Amino acid sequence: MGEAERGDAAPRLYVSYFCSNGHETRPAFAAEATIPESWDCPRCGLPANTDAENPPPPPKIQPYKTHLAYVKERRSDAEAKAILAEALKMLRTRRKNGEVIY
Incomplete structure (x- = not known):
């Protein structure tokens, strides 16, 4: 009933991103949208990319200096x-x- 009132849903593309902690994130993008190379993991906040075998390393944290x-x-x-x-x-x-x- 809801789809008939709102019309058909736009075609979507689900892309898997992997972080160095082994988390997988699958955000949905419009089929004609440009897919970003990296995505922040919603579970741990580390950067993630589409290569499951070679995820990006965690960023180096500089200690606080006075x-x-x-x-x-x-x-x-x-x-x-x-x-x-x-x-x-x-x-x-x-x-x-x-x-x-x-």
Whole structure:
């Protein structure tokens, strides 16, 4: 009864995608639609492709780095000491001149 009221369903194409955890996902696409090469697995969130024998590897997760870790990558200890000495010298000069520093 429902199909007679709404008309015929559009032709569909079911494509199987496989993730590295062995999950299979079968989304439906319109028959004339362009099929994507990869699809996110709805069970684990990893990328999946149509090759069951060779699924894509899980993405590499970079550990969280603090601001200090990024600074230490760019500066050596000697450079850090020189910058600190310069900043302290400027601060002490401003205090000596009577500037209010918060």
